[in-house]
Amino acid sequence: MIAIRELVKDYGPFRALHGVDLEVARGEAFGFIGPNGAGKSTAIRCLLDLLRPTSGSVEVLGTRDLAKHPAVRARIGYLPGELVMAGKQTARDHLTYLRELRGGAGSGRMEALAERFGLDLDRPFRGLSKGNKQKVGVVQAFMHEPELLILDEPTSGLDPLLQQEFLSLAREAREAGATLFISSHILSELEAVARRVAIIRAGRIVDVEDVAILRERAGQHLSLTFDAPLSAAAIDAFSAMPELEGLVISENALTAVLHGSPDRVLKEAARSTVTAWSAHDRNLEELFMERYREPDAADHDGRRR
Amino acid sequence: MSRRYPILAGVLRRRRRGLAIWAVALASVCGMYTSLFPYMSGMDIEAMTASLPQGMMEALGYDDISTAAGYVGSATYGLVALALLLVFAIGGGAATIAGPEERGELELELTSPLPRSAIYGQRLAALWIQITVLVAVVFAVTFTLNLLQELGIPQGDMVAATVQLWLLIGFFGSVSLALGAALGRRAGALGGAAALAVLSWMFNALGPLIGLDWLAMISPIGWYMDTNPMTRGFHGADALLLVVASGLTLAGGWWRFARRDLMT
Numbered sequence: 001m002i003a004i005r006e007l008v009k010d011y012g013p014f015r016a017l018h019g020v021d022l023e024v025a026r027g028e029a030f031g032f033i034g035p036n037g038a039g040k041s042t043a044i045r046c047l048l049d050l051l052r053p054t055s056g057s058v059e060v061l062g063t064r065d066l067a068k069h070p071a072v073r074a075r076i077g078y079l080p081g082e083l084v085m086a087g088k089q090t091a092r093d094h095l096t097y098l099r100e101l102r103g104g105a106g107s108g109r110m111e112a113l114a115e116r117f118g119l120d121l122d123r124p125f126r127g128l129s130k131g132n133k134q135k136v137g138v139v140q141a142f143m144h145e146p147e148l149l150i151l152d153e154p155t156s157g158l159d160p161l162l163q164q165e166f167l168s169l170a171r172e173a174r175e176a177g178a179t180l181f182i183s184s185h186i187l188s189e190l191e192a193v194a195r196r197v198a199i200i201r202a203g204r205i206v207d208v209e210d211v212a213i214l215r216e217r218a219g220q221h222l223s224l225t226f227d228a229p230l231s232a233a234a235i236d237a238f239s240a241m242p243e244l245e246g247l248v249i250s251e252n253a254l255t256a257v258l259h260g261s262p263d264r265v266l267k268e269a270a271r272s273t274v275t276a277w278s279a280h281d282r283n284l285e286e287l288f289m290e291r292y293r294e295p296d297a298a299d300h301d302g303r304r305r
Numbered sequence: 306m307s308r309r310y311p312i313l314a315g316v317l318r319r320r321r322r323g324l325a326i327w328a329v330a331l332a333s334v335c336g337m338y339t340s341l342f343p344y345m346s347g348m349d350i351e352a353m354t355a356s357l358p359q360g361m362m363e364a365l366g367y368d369d370i371s372t373a374a375g376y377v378g379s380a381t382y383g384l385v386a387l388a389l390l391l392v393f394a395i396g397g398g399a400a401t402i403a404g405p406e407e408r409g410e411l412e413l414e415l416t417s418p419l420p421r422s423a424i425y426g427q428r429l430a431a432l433w434i435q436i437t438v439l440v441a442v443v444f445a446v447t448f449t450l451n452l453l454q455e456l457g458i459p460q461g462d463m464v465a466a467t468v469q470l471w472l473l474i475g476f477f478g479s480v481s482l483a484l485g486a487a488l489g490r491r492a493g494a495l496g497g498a499a500a501l502a503v504l505s506w507m508f509n510a511l512g513p514l515i516g517l518d519w520l521a522m523i524s525p526i527g528w529y530m531d532t533n534p535m536t537r538g539f540h541g542a543d544a545l546l547l548v549v550a551s552g553l554t555l556a557g558g559w560w561r562f563a564r565r566d567l568m569t
Contacts, residue, residue: 011569048416051566067421067563074418084409089319100311101417140413 001026001148001179002047007056009042016042018203019056024181029174031194031211032183039203040183041081044152047181048078061148074102077146081153081183083137087126091136094125098140106144113139116169117162130157138166142173149173151182155189167192188281191215218287219245219259224269225276226252237268257282312419312427316401317434324435327393328442335386335443339450342376369533373456377447378535382466386443387530390474391502394436398481399494401428406489406568415567425486425559432478440471458535465539466530472547473529477502479551483558489569502526525550 002024009017017039024030034040045051046058049066061076063069085094091114099106114121119135128136134157141149149170155163170193174180184190190197191211199207199214209217222244229252230238238247241264244256258265258279269277307314369375402425405411414424444467451458477498485494509527512520521527528543 045568050412050415050568052564070420071418073416076416078413078416080409080412082409084412086319086405086410097311097315098413098417100307100315101414101419103418104308 001028001061002030002181003057003059004043004047005057005059007043007046007058008054009039009046009051010054016203017046020200020203020205022198022205022208024179026179027174027177028196029170029180029194030182031190031197032181032200033185033187033190033197034183034200035185038200040185040200041152042203043200044081044150044181044183047150048073048076074105074144075147077141077144077149077151079137079141079149079151079154081156083133085125085133085136088124090122090124091119091128091139092121094136095121095140095143099143102144109143109145110139113143113169117165131159131162134158135162138169142169145173145176146178148179149181151180153184154182155184155186163189187211187214187218187283187287214287215281216260218282219257220262220279220281222254222256222258222262222265222279223277224254224274226254226269227273227275228252230254230272234268234272238265241265241268310427310430312414312424313431313434316428316431320431320435324438327439331386331389331439332442332446334389335381336446336450338381338385339377339447339456340454341380342373342456343454345370345376369536373451374458374462374535375533377451377456377458378466378530378533381443381447382470382534383530387470387473387526390436390439390443390470391477393439394432394474394478395481395495395498395502397432397435398478398483398498399485399491401432401482401485402562403485403489403491403494406485407491409568412568421563422559425562429479429482429555432482433475436474436478437471440467440474443467443470462535462538465537466534468539469529469534469544469547472544472551473525476525476547476551476554479558480554483554486558487561487565489565489567 002022004020004022007017007020008015020039020043022032022043032040032043042051046053047060049070057064060066061072063072066072089097095110099110111121113119114135117135117138119132119139125133125136134154138154141151141154151170154170155166158166167189170180170182174193180193182190182194187197194211197209197211197214198205199209207214230249235249238244238249238254238256243258243260244265245259247254247256254269262279370379402411406415411424415421444463448460448463450456451460451463480501481494481498484497485491488494505524505526508520508524509530512518512524512527521531525547528540528546531537531540
């Protein structure tokens with residue numbers, strides 16, 4: 001569906017992509033994750049033939065040369081990272097125009113999708129909030145039921161409720177057989193849809209991994225408070241658990257980063273009286289700080305790509 | 306039309322209000338200038354302009370300003386209509402590709418199933434259609450006043466002046482569009498085309514004054530009007546020069562647009 005090989009992209013003297021390789025199979029939901037400025041949008045714009053590779057190749061839906069076969073883009077739904085449309089026209093004007101550019105596909109779904117996301121189609125684009133503009137982007141990307149969806153930061157600007165709505169829309173598309181390529185800088189929003197994730201940093205793919213493994217690697221911040229200082233036996237038991245990293249026990253409080261199942265930790269904690277607890281997912285930035293700090297960090301895995 | 310040429314139809318639909326305003330403004334200004342002639346000829350224009358040096362009079366096209374054709378040629382076709390249409394064409398050319406690309410509005414059009422050639426071609430056609438409409442407005446107003454006020458300007462000369470005006474304005478619109486398509490920057494398109502227009506006016510008006518007649522011969526505005534567009538008749542060679550210059554500029558703009566990175 002998508003095959004990127006040794007893709008290099010320079011902007012003048014600045015190298016934005018240093019030989020990216022990626023493969024996305026038909027029907028797959030693939031996440032593309034990395035901090036802002038890592039090269040996600042550059043790679044996506046090469047896929048759509050907005051940018052021309054400095055070297056390397058890009059294959060989308062079986063064609064290597066979109067410039068010669070632009071009609072292939074009728075089968076792609078693209079949501080730009082930052083959607084800009086002329087301000088005077090309404091969302092309906094814009095969507096109707098895009099439908100005409102695509103040869104009329106998507107007439108039936110436009111209204112239904114707008115209603116699902118609570119989007120008023122008859123207000124001028126200029127007056128729309130960031131979230132409402134993003135809804136217009138989502139509607140145009142999905143309305144012609146494309147085989148391949150390329151979504152650049154799709155949930156940015158959407159409130160949590162609409163993020164859920166978007167994620168269920170993405171899952172429906174996947175179940176209907178579409179291939180999804182979603183970029184994000186937030187791991188948790190990819191978890192809900194994608195199975196595999198590529199991590200890009202400073203223009204290089206540093207890892208391609210199952211999203212569940214990545215989640216385990218990222219871990220959770222865990223903190224437990226007890227009604228009394230822990231016994232020596234309990235301290236020994238917690239210290240011996242490999243799933244707890246950076247364990248700190250002071251008086252009657254415990255903090256650590258938990259990787260994997262919390263089961264053993266909870267059972268051990270339950271021997272004492274727990275007065276307070278919290279556990280929250282670590283964000284991607286922390287994972288990057290720890291694991292992908294060096295551009296060549298993935299070497300340690302022996303799976304540099 | 307929106308089926309076969311969706312971009313052309315879309316651009317024209319969005320531009321229709323602005324175009325209508327331009328048409329009304331242009332018609333009023335041209336109508337006002339042209340209809341002033343009978344009053345002007347009542348005054349002693351020769352005396353009013355006698356203090357100007359002969360060279361300057363020629364440069365401004367005022368040497369035969371006491372005749373209707375001389376006046377309409379220098380005041381309407383040589384000055385107000387020319388200036389307003391140049392502003393429209395250069396601004397409109399830059400706003401055809403470079404403006405919306407720079408603002409980011411073109412992203413979904415550029416990633417639609419249509420090839421870059423359709424985007425360039427249909428947007429170019431939209432610009433030329435708008436220019437054609439406005440030049441036709443200038444012609445219609447002048448033609449009507451010529452009849453109503455019995456100015457007696459030969460209709461053949463008027464058609465010739467209009468065709469050559471149309472080609473000139475189309476040329477500057479094409480320069481602005483092509484520069485914008487090549488650079489992706491609105492300021493570059495505006496600046497380049499405006500500088501060319503100013504230079505070309507100066508070459509035509511001032512070249513002969515300082516004894517460098519060849520400057521007027523390489524000036525597109527010189528190809529249009531020489532000293533007075535309304536009295537010179539149709540010049541096939543100059544018209545051809547404008548057509549060829551437009552074609553070359555547009556080909557250059559397309560060459561770059563087809564190859565460069567978009568939306569950067």
